[in-house]
Amino acid sequence: PSGTFQNPMNRQTTWTAPQQEGPVQLTVTVNDGKGGTASANTTIQVVRPAPVVELTFEDVYFDFDRSTLRPEALRLLDDAVTKLQANPGRNIIIEGHTCNIGTAEYNLALGERRARSVQQYLTSRGVAANRLEIRSYGEERPKFDNAREETRRLNRRAALVVRVQ
16 A cells, blocks of 8 residues: 555654555655664565456266266366466365265265365376365255255265365
8 A cells, every 4th residue: 555654663663655566766764863863765666466366166067976077077177277277376175065865974975086086187187186175065065955856966066166275
């Protein structure tokens, strides 16, 4: 931000920040409170931070009781690889999900297999394994109601979520 700022610990110290980019001429003057002052001139380079890139990924869907990637999932995951390569500082959590058919224990294992399928594909395309975290939620976090087959199939998925550092 631009403007004049005062040091809360020492009210005699103030800074003035111009609103500009590039080199800025800066003069620092210090008053010792007894009549003595010292000044120094310097040039600093003002750089705007890079804009924060919002990363979003499409869900990858699976057939009933399967963890094999569908052909259409490969396009989505190739897009994820491109985004991750363009943002090397961003890591993701791969969440495995299922519908509610089967036991909770079985579905947790199936969700993990689905997440691992996605992880293996991403690492085979050059994404470092240490950037990918696996979590299985099984049937615990449905995105849609499990009452009908039309919506149950939408819960058979893996979701890629940006991990907050």
